[in-house]
Amino acid sequence: QVQLVQSGGEVKKPGASVKVSCKASGYSLTTYAITWVRQAPGQGLEWMGWISAFTGNTEYAVELQDRLTLTADTSTNTAYMELRSLRSDDTAVYYCARDTTVTTGGGYDPWGQGTLVTVSS
């Protein structure tokens, strides 16, 4: 079945970088874009960015574009999210999700299980 499996939780110090992976199975990463969404503790969902593995095109939230890089490796069917210069308010669960909005008019489906990134000195 279609599934996204993310890498495990991370603890980082302020100023460090984190790279989270999102491995797709049951479909080819090139057929749908991947979106990244994060959720701070007890908060709502925040859109971070989007990548098309087919074209390599990316879009980023304005407030993150200086620190965020999304990539995709089609040979391993894996997408990556790298966030640099981490701050305490980057502490959140990070989700990848398959974006079906353009291809089939749907929403984000499915989602990865989430990766908790904790930023603390």
Add this chain to the structure above:
Amino acid sequence: EIVMTQSPAILSVSPGERATLSCRASQSVSINLAWYRQKPGQAPRLLIYRASTRATGIPARFSGSGSGTEFTLTISSLQSEDFAVYYCQQYNKWPRYTFGQGTKLEI
């Protein structure tokens, strides 16, 4: 940016009863509206897309309606697993598909 506003923030309902959740967009999003359910400690799951189409595997007790700026999610007979947080999301203005702040459905 399109702002999505959900109401109420918290809805208290008994099992077996009907729940109605609302979502308003700051400008028209046509029918490009999705609903998600997020259980504690889990990732969100797509329930409804195109405002009224149930996603694969979603039971018929979930229904969505609306267009333009006003949308509703109705759960006809609440089951225990439905007590969770629900988010609406517009996907009319690419690429930043904004979410509402969520409605917590509690017993």
